[in-house]
Amino acid sequence: MLATVDSCVLAGLEARRVEVQADSANGETKFFLVGLAATSVKEARERVRSAIKNSGFAFPGKRLTVNLAPAEMRKTGSGLDLAMAVAISLAESGGRVLERSAFLGELALDGAIRHVDGVLVAARCLKKIGYQRLFVPAIDADEAALVNGLEVIPCGHLAEVVAHLRGGPQIAPQPFTDATLESTGSDVEHDLAEVHGQEEARRAIEVAAAGGHHLLLSGPPGAGKTMLARCLPGILPPLELSEAFDVAQVRSLLGDLLPGRPIDWTRPFRAPHHGISMAGLIGGGSGYALPGEISRANHGVLFLDELAEFQANVLQALRQPLETGRVTITRSGGSVTYPALFTLVAATNPCPCGWLGDPFRTCRCTP
Numbered sequence: 001m002l003a004t005v006d007s008c009v010l011a012g013l014e015a016r017r018v019e020v021q022a023d024s025a026n027g028e029t030k031f032f033l034v035g036l037a038a039t040s041v042k043e044a045r046e047r048v049r050s051a052i053k054n055s056g057f058a059f060p061g062k063r064l065t066v067n068l069a070p071a072e073m074r075k076t077g078s079g080l081d082l083a084m085a086v087a088i089s090l091a092e093s094g095g096r097v098l099e100r101s102a103f104l105g106e107l108a109l110d111g112a113i114r115h116v117d118g119v120l121v122a123a124r125c126l127k128k129i130g131y132q133r134l135f136v137p138a139i140d141a142d143e144a145a146l147v148n149g150l151e152v153i154p155c156g157h158l159a160e161v162v163a164h165l166r167g168g169p170q171i172a173p174q175p176f177t178d179a180t181l182e183s184t185g186s187d188v189e190h191d192l193a194e195v196h197g198q199e200e201a202r203r204a205i206e207v208a209a210a211g212g213h214h215l216l217l218s219g220p221p222g223a224g225k226t227m228l229a230r231c232l233p234g235i236l237p238p239l240e241l242s243e244a245f246d247v248a249q250v251r252s253l254l255g256d257l258l259p260g261r262p263i264d265w266t267r268p269f270r271a272p273h274h275g276i277s278m279a280g281l282i283g284g285g286s287g288y289a290l291p292g293e294i295s296r297a298n299h300g301v302l303f304l305d306e307l308a309e310f311q312a313n314v315l316q317a318l319r320q321p322l323e324t325g326r327v328t329i330t331r332s333g334g335s336v337t338y339p340a341l342f343t344l345v346a347a348t349n350p351c352p353c354g355w356l357g358d359p360f361r362t363c364r365c366t367p
Helices: 044-054 081-093 119-128 138-144 158-165 199-211 225-235 241-254 278-282 312-316 319-324
Strands: 002-011 014-025 030-034 063-069 101-103 133-137 151-155 215-218 301-304 326-331 334-339 343-348
Touching: 002 081, 002 119, 014 081, 014 119, 030 044, 044 081, 063 081, 081 101, 081 158, 119 133, 119 138, 119 241, 133 138, 138 151, 151 158, 199 215, 199 225, 215 225, 225 301, 225 343, 241 334, 278 312, 319 326
Parallel strands: 002 101, 030 063, 101 133, 133 151, 215 343, 301 343
Antiparallel strands: 002 014, 014 063, 326 334
16 A cells, blocks of 8 residues: 655755655565665664554554655655654555645654754745645744744654544644744843943944944954954844744754744854864855854854964855855755855954054064
8 A cells, every 4th residue: 555745855944845655565574765865864764663663553564665756856864754654654554644744753763753953944945835734843843833824733752643644632733933022131141331441442343233344353362352242242133033033944954943942032143263164164064065153143243253363265265155145055965055144253463472562562473
C-alpha cells in the first residue's frame, strides 16, 4: 500500500517542498530509502524503525521503500523523520492525511518528537505556497504560530500524531502567537547615561544612532571605546514587527530562538573576536551556507574591536554587505541570500603601542 506525506527541507531562508512516499509491498523484509538523501537523512531509518515500534505500532515486515521526491534535490537534516514515520504508519494500516498538510520534526527512539532548526522559516514558506496545516514539535509550536493563517499542530509523541490522523483523540491547534511589543528598558546592560565625560564620543554615538551611520572609535587603551560601543544598542529604538520577524528567522535557522520567546524586540549586538574567519563573519559551511555574524547582527550593531587585528580579506568581504544590506553566498549546494543590514562600529588604537597623541604617555613605536 502506498502513502504520501509532505514535508520540506531548508535552503537558506527558503524552504523546498519534499514529498515523502512510503510503499509497503510483499517481498524480502528490507527498508530502502531513495531520493538523494544525505547521511543525516539515511540515519533516520533506524530512528524511524525504533520510534514506530516503541510507539506501540508494528513495523512493516515487508519490502518497504521510502522515496523522497523530487529525486534530483539533495535532502539534509533530521526534519524529515516525522513525515517518514507517518507515511510508513499509514502505508501499513491505511488512512490518509488531510490535504495541504505538512510534517516537520526529528524523532527520538522512544517516539518523542524533538526540536528542529528553522521551523519559523519552514512555516512562512509553506504558508506562502498554499499549505494550511503544519505538524511541528511541541517545543517549536510558538515559533511556527507566528505565521498568521497557518494551523499549527504541536506534536509531543508519534503515537499522538498517528492517533490524530486515524480519527482518535485530536491534538488541539496551537493558538496564534501574538507578537506584542515588550518594554526593553530594564534589559539594557550598558546605559549611555552612566558614562561620565567623553562628551565628543558620546555625541558621536548619539549621531550614529539617530542617522544609522557607521562609526570608528580611535584612542589609547582604557579610553572607553568598547564601553561606548556597547552602549549604542541601549539608545536605539526597539525593533519594528517586520524587523523582529527578520531577526527571528535568522535565529530560527541557527537554532538560537529561546523556547517560549520566539520574538525579541531588542536590537542584536554582535562582537566577534578578531580571529574570526571570512566564513564566520559573512556566512559559510558545506551544502547551503549558514548565516554569519553580519546576518546575526541584522537590524542591530556589529562591533569589531581591535580593527587592525582582523585579517585584511575578512574586512574586504564587508564591502558588498555594507553597500547592499544583504549577502549572497554560493556553496556546493547552491546560492543563498541573507539579510545584513547593520550598523558597523569599529574600535582601534592609533598606533601599535596605542599611545600616539596621548598627552600623558609617550608613543614607543618605531618611527
